[in-house]
Amino acid sequence: MTGKTNPIIQTDKLAEWHQSMAGVIASRVASTADWATPIANLNFFRRDEPAEPCICLVEPSVVVVVQGAKQMLIGSEAYRYDCSRYLITSLDLPASSGVLEASREQPCLGFWLKLDLRLLAELIAQGHLPPPRARAAAKSVGLGTITPAILEPFNRLLALLDEPEAIDIMAPLIQREIHYRLLTGDQAALLRQIAAIDSQGYRIAKAIDWLKVNFSSALRIEELAARVQMSVPTFHHHFRQLTAMSPLQYQKWLRLNEAKRLMLNEHKDAAGAAYEVGYESPSQFSREYSRLFGAPPKRDIETLRRQATGAG
Template structure:
């Protein structure tokens, strides 16, 4: 696997310190010391592969670490905080990611037999050991950056192979569940979608449970298993992330932003913002704004 990683590092070396598009649909890469404050975000469903260095990602109270010996799978939209580290030998952090498209996963599932026993439902994110077969598919995908005329014809096949290799792995059930109607994960995702698009509205867990066609106790248990957060904690993280985006954009003070994202108390907003991001709203916004400008 060393030769595969070496080639992938060469191919991805053009990546920048932020999400860098490759020209291949749904495939992106990143390199370097990404500031910690820039890695607090709502992460979309994806397969993320570290090529160099390592990364820690925290969702709720769960923190997972992964490196070039492992890959990360996230099957649902989750507010998370990431931290990246260079390799022990000093080379910068380097990673590639494939954003998951449930439609493509669904078409692939129609062509392969379902495993016995059904879903081993556990969480909405996890880490697994990388395999030579998975790396091989990734190498061929990244080679397309050097042959852009081949992307339209070959990228869909390589994407299917990457997904197939993940489906064959210990967390393949995550991909199955996001593309299969009426699984617990699919039903919880309906509630998550509502929270993400109505984050400023009061949340009634009873209404979310009805949306997911579950009892309140079952819904709460599944939601916590998938996201490592309660529904109210999930909403709070979404509100804070939206608030940060508004503050960095400028034009509004912390109080107006607090009320705009659904807080009833500016003091509570400032306290929870500082706890999550490590700095009070105004100071954090200035820091991130300057980092974006390269100052």
């Protein structure tokens, strides 16, 4: 929908689409959960009550709430998003995600679509996009305005779940349209600074890719900066601007979360998990784990297991 559409008609249409998508999600996610849909890179979420922020790694994605409200904390910045604003991230970011508005009668419902950075780069390279409406901020997360042009293709994408035989053909086409709409929306500058291969953001994204694979290895900043063709001061500056962390802090976050996974899912003890993710000192691991998660490793894992079984 483009042109000088009546604002009241636009508002009614957005409300209609929100209601439709809420019905699609509620019919498939019956209680608090995340659900991977049959459509590649599209995931649903449902929360039945407000919740304090919990630690997570946010992939490059666009997150849309169709009922309720959520908040993402990245560094010292808080981003509230609801039916009027979507959250967009262009890097893998350590964050904390909380639920602001939800109840059993009116659960918080929404979805996230993982962004295809190659598709964004392809669309940019074609050169037919209008210039961004604003200058690029030195950030990798933003809040965009929900408009009919943004929401309508998402509504069609979700509707494909009732037409499964069409998913393989139609979903890639609609997702391409969504990426185009994002590149012509009010967060276009944020996306372009990451997807453009000659940008500093693109180089930081490549450094993050390396860290995710090699987080247990010793980190030599000079070598990583050289790998992405940046000077050490420039690398440090842009890395912190885009992630709200230093490279060493980012590596530590990856290590601690992987150690938590090893203890919780693979039943490793704290010392074994610490060594496996690259720590040489279990006591240092325990101190840093407690600082991040609020409890020593053993107590934290025991608490999580009790919660999972409904005990205590």
